Amino acid sequence: AQSVTQLGSHVSVSEGALVLLRCNYSSSVPPYLFWYVQYPNQGLQLLLKYTSAATLVKGINGFEAEFKKSETSFHLTKPSAHMSDAAEYFCAVSDVGHGALVFGKGTRLSVIA
Amino acid sequence: SAVISQKPSRDICQRGTSLTIQCQVDSQVTMMFWYRQQPGQSLTLIATANQGSEATYESGFVIDKFPISRPNLTFSTLTVSNMSPEDSSIYLCSVVPDTGNTIYFGEGSWLTVV
Numbered sequence: 461a462q463s464v465t466q467l468g469s470h471v472s473v474s475e476g477a478l479v480l481l482r483c484n485y486s487s488s489v490p491p492y493l494f495w496y497v498q499y500p501n502q503g504l505q506l507l508l509k510y511t512s513a514a515t516l517v518k519g520i521n522g523f524e525a526e527f528k529k530s531e532t533s534f535h536l537t538k539p540s541a542h543m544s545d546a547a548e549y550f551c552a553v554s555d556v557g558h559g560a561l562v563f564g565k566g567t568r569l570s571v572i573a
Numbered sequence: 574s575a576v577i578s579q580k581p582s583r584d585i586c587q588r589g590t591s592l593t594i595q596c597q598v599d600s601q602v603t604m605m606f607w608y609r610q611q612p613g614q615s616l617t618l619i620a621t622a623n624q625g626s627e628a629t630y631e632s633g634f635v636i637d638k639f640p641i642s643r644p645n646l647t648f649s650t651l652t653v654s655n656m657s658p659e660d661s662s663i664y665l666c667s668v669v670p671d672t673g674n675t676i677y678f679g680e681g682s683w684l685t686v687v
Contacts, residue, residue: 526674559604559667559669560621561667564614565614
């Protein structure tokens with residue numbers, strides 16, 4: 461069975477500081493990995509995805525994530541936080557070719573001016 | 574790509590009633606899924622909507638409470654039956670186009686049960 465663990469339910473950073481949101485996964489088969497963002501009272505938006513190509517994945521809004529098989533991790537980073545990045549972030553895993561997602565519990569990112 | 578339309582976008586429902594949520598996709602897709610997001614929580618897969626056969630439900634979800642129809646490859650409905658306040662959630666439809674590996678989500682249906 462697949463699972464996703466997001467370390468830290470709430471992360472707070474200063475504007476301009478590095479953003480690091482942690483995600484570890486468990487999967488018995490090669491996974492597809494995703495990061496989604498959800499702004500208050502809005503739906504899900506895909507930030508980026510890993511589908512067995514390049515291990516460093518670049519997404520929208522300056523975010524990127526690196527797939528590390530040895531660490532079973534897929535941490536999300538952004539060099540410089542912006543106030544508009546404040547949102548809930550979800551890491552998710554899917555079996556290759558299946559399409560159903562298992563989500564982590566989410567990390568709420570706060571950006572302090 | 575796939576564009577998903579969900580209806581209703583929001584609704585306030587009376588306890589004990591049922592509500593049907595529609596998911597319409599602009600292209601034919603084999604894989605379609607329904608998720609629930611309870612307030613302040615993450616998303617949980619309810620079921621896989623199978624075209625021409627019964628849906629496949631995840632542990633903790635049953636057909637009597639969440640009946641699903643999938644009459645063709647572009648449309649599905651999820652009914653939330655005999656609602657209670659605990660059913661207040663966002664219900665999301667998700668699809669994977671037959672070509673490609675991107676997973677698309679609808680905007681969600683925000684239900685409040687009073």
